[in-house]
Every structure is written in structure tokens, then in C-alpha cells.
Amino acid sequence: MSARLSEFQLVQPARIEDAIAAFVAKPGARYVAGGTDLLVNMRRGIVSADRLIDLSGVAGWGSIDADAEGMTIGAGVTIAALARDPIVISRYPAVAQAATSIAGPGHRNVATVGGNLCLDTRCIYYNQSEWWRKSNDYCLKNRGDTCHVAPQGKRCHAAFSGDLAPVFLALGASAEIAGVDGRRRVPLSDLYVEDGRAHLSLKPGELVASVHLPAVLAACAYEKVRARGAIDYPLAGVAVALMIAGGKIVMLRIALTGTNSRPFLLADVDQFIGKSVDDAMLHGVDRLVQRQVQPMRTTLAAAHYRRLAAAAVARRVVRRLAGA
Numbered sequence: 001m002s003a004r005l006s007e008f009q010l011v012q013p014a015r016i017e018d019a020i021a022a023f024v025a026k027p028g029a030r031y032v033a034g035g036t037d038l039l040v041n042m043r044r045g046i047v048s049a050d051r052l053i054d055l056s057g058v059a060g061w062g063s064i065d066a067d068a069e070g071m072t073i074g075a076g077v078t079i080a081a082l083a084r085d086p087i088v089i090s091r092y093p094a095v096a097q098a099a100t101s102i103a104g105p106g107h108r109n110v111a112t113v114g115g116n117l118c119l120d121t122r123c124i125y126y127n128q129s130e131w132w133r134k135s136n137d138y139c140l141k142n143r144g145d146t147c148h149v150a151p152q153g154k155r156c157h158a159a160f161s162g163d164l165a166p167v168f169l170a171l172g173a174s175a176e177i178a179g180v181d182g183r184r185r186v187p188l189s190d191l192y193v194e195d196g197r198a199h200l201s202l203k204p205g206e207l208v209a210s211v212h213l214p215a216v217l218a219a220c221a222y223e224k225v226r227a228r229g230a231i232d233y234p235l236a237g238v239a240v241a242l243m244i245a246g247g248k249i250v251m252l253r254i255a256l257t258g259t260n261s262r263p264f265l266l267a268d269v270d271q272f273i274g275k276s277v278d279d280a281m282l283h284g285v286d287r288l289v290q291r292q293v294q295p296m297r298t299t300l301a302a303a304h305y306r307r308l309a310a311a312a313v314a315r316r317v318v319r320r321l322a323g324a
């Protein structure tokens with residue numbers, strides 16, 4: 001059962017600078033884009049805000065610009081617009097693939113790229129109603145002092161479950177971040193921190209303005225494992241970018257979501273450069289994934305299942321891309 005939304009003031013700026021100023025003027029304000037993550041969490045009482053800064057009216061927020069250097073995707077581009085954009089489909093089919101797998105059609109019509117990259121981490125002890133969490137003494141991520149998943153530890157293991165981030169990471173994306181000090185561009189991986197309570201490296205008031213994808217020659221694909229085929233977050237999601245020349249791997253990136261508190265690029269994949277995609281190589285990928293993912297008991301599916309699923313999907317996608 002969801003509670004009613006608490007009272008808040010709504011601000012609708014027309015420029016990014018005005019949005020940031022509105023944030024700075026009211027500590028405790030929150031940005032809202034499509035609201036498909038934030039408003040659910042506000043109704044459950046796990047997020048509160050006196051002021052919501054609606055980013056949907058910001059000029060240029062929802063544009064997609066492509067040239068020979070690559071593509072720049074505004075943070076306000078909706079997931080539906082991303083999934084049906086003809087240039088995205090032809091140049092970055094894995095992005096369209098991941099976008100189509102996010103939530104349901106109604107969500108995708110309003111949900112945005114920025115919101116997807118910045119959505120809150122998830123856990124079965126956290127994404128619950130107020131009375132449920134209260135009866136379980138809350139938890140470390142919200143109002144409590146114990147993590148029910150790892151009671152001996154002092155950190156939150158809630159999982160990041162966005163579907164776009166792994167594909168962007170595999171494609172070598174960077175993010176443009178806007179804040180009171182101006183704008184900066186960082187590798188997308190720098191946006192994330194392995195901490196379920198504070199998984200974004202954004203400073204107060206900063207927001208993601210756009211994502212830049214370089215022009216790529218690599219083949220790329222995304223696959224996710226989920227409990228329900230229709231509408232569901234990834235229990236484990238894997239994106240692979242692979243380039244092969246003369247039968248040997250010349251570039252490989254593997255990125256994962258759903259298993260850790262941040263989406264991340266698999267480390268040590270350079271050991272496969274110069275090798276062919278064969279059983280030994282796929283076994284090596286499997287072992288690397290199993291060693292680096294850290295699924296915890298944050299979903300109804302067992303952590304061990306998510307570890308094995310992530311490894312199996314990584315093997316499968318690498319094999320599929322090599323065949324293509």
C-alpha cells in the first residue's frame with residue numbers, strides 16, 4: 001500500500017542554470033524528470049523533498065545530435081524516443097535494445113535517459129511501504145542502523161538496476177555534468193560509486209546534462225535476465241562491445257548491471273586481446289564475471305543465481321557477437 005505524496009513546491013525552470021539555482025536556494029530539493037522512479041519512492045516515504053525541480057521544460061533537454069564523431073543524447077530524451085530514433089537504431093542498436101527492455105510502454109513515454117542513469121539503488125528491504133519497513137526496524141539505507149542483507153557490515157549493498165548504463169559503458173560513453181561551478185565531462189564510469197546508499201558521485205546540485213557516445217566500429221549487444229518477461233528490472237544485465245579482426249579479438253568491453261551497487265566495466269578483459277573467441281576464452285570470461293560481480297540478497301532471486309546468470313549471459317553475448 002502506498003501513502004499519499006507529502007506536500008512539496010514544484011519549480012519548472014526553462015534553463016539548466018535556473019534549475020541548479022533553484023536547487024541551491026533550497027537544500028533538500030530534488031530534481032525530477034519523468035518521475036517514474038522518484039515519485040514511487042516519495043509515495044513510499046523512502047525519499048522526501050520540500051521542493052521538486054521539474055527538468056522536463058529545460059531548453060534542449062530532449063535532443064539527440066549525431067555527427068561523424070558520435071552522438072550526444074540529452075538527459076531529457078525519453079526512453080521511448082531513444083528506442084525509436086532511427087540513427088540510434090542503425091548506429092547503436094544495443095542502446096535501442098536496452099531502452100526497449102526498460103519498464104512498460106507507459107513508463108518509457110515519460111521516463112528519461114538522465115533519470116535512468118541516476119535512478120536509486122534497489123533492495124527488497126528498501127522498496128517497501130512505510131509500515132513494512134517500520135515493522136522491520138527500517139535499515140541502514142533509510143532511517144535504520146542495521147543492514148538486513150549483511151547485518152555484520154556497515155555498508156548498504158542495494159543494487160543498481162538501470163538498463164542503459166551498461167550499454168553506454170560498453171560503448172565508451174562520457175557524461176556531461178552541470179553544476180554551480182559550470183560543466184565538466186567525465187567518463188561515465190566515474191559517475192558511479194560502489195555504495196548502495198550514495199551510488200552517484202554527483203556533488204549537491206549537480207545534474208547529468210547529456211551523454212556522449214563516440215563513433216564505434218565494434219559490435220555491441222545487451223541482454224538482461226529478469227523474473228518477468230514483460231516489465232521488470234534486470235536481476236543481471238550484461239552489455240558487450242566486441243571487435244574482431246582476422247579471427248582475433250582487437251577490442252572487448254563487458255559491462256554489468258543489477259549485481260552491484262553500481263554498473264561497472266569488467267576489469268582485466270585485455271587478457272583476451274589477440275585471442276579467438278573459443279571455449280577457453282568464454283570460460284575465462286565466465287570466471288572473470290563470477291569473480292567481479294557482488295550480488296547480495298537484495299532481490300527475491302538468490303544471489304548465487306544472479307552470479308551464475310551474469311556469467312552465463314556474458315558468455316552467450318560474447319559468443320553471439322563473435323558469430324555475427
Ligand SMILES: Cc1cc2nc3c(=O)[nH]c(=O)nc-3n(C[C@H](O)[C@H](O)[C@H](O)COP(=O)(O)OP(=O)(O)OC[C@H]3O[C@@H](n4cnc5c(N)ncnc54)[C@H](O)[C@@H]3O)c2cc1C
Nearest residue numbers: 033034035036037038103111112114115116162163208232
Ligand atoms: C514498474 C516499473 C518498472 C521499471 N522497470 C525498469 C527496468 O526494467 N529497467 C530500468 O532501468 N528501470 C526501470 N524502472 C525505473 C524507471 O522507470 C526508469 O529507470 C526511468 O528511466 C527513470 O527515469 P525518470 O526520468 O522517470 O527518473 P525520475 O524518477 O524522474 O528520477 C530518478 C532519479 O534520478 C534523478 N534525476 C533525474 N534526472 C536527472 C539528471 N538529469 N541528473 C541528475 N539526476 C537526475 C532524480 O532526482 C531521481 O533521484 C521501472 C520503474 C517502474 C515503476
Ligand code: SF4
Nearest residue numbers: 123139147148156157
Ligand atoms: S542492502 Fe541492507 S542497508 Fe541496503 S537497502 Fe538492503 S537492507 Fe537496507
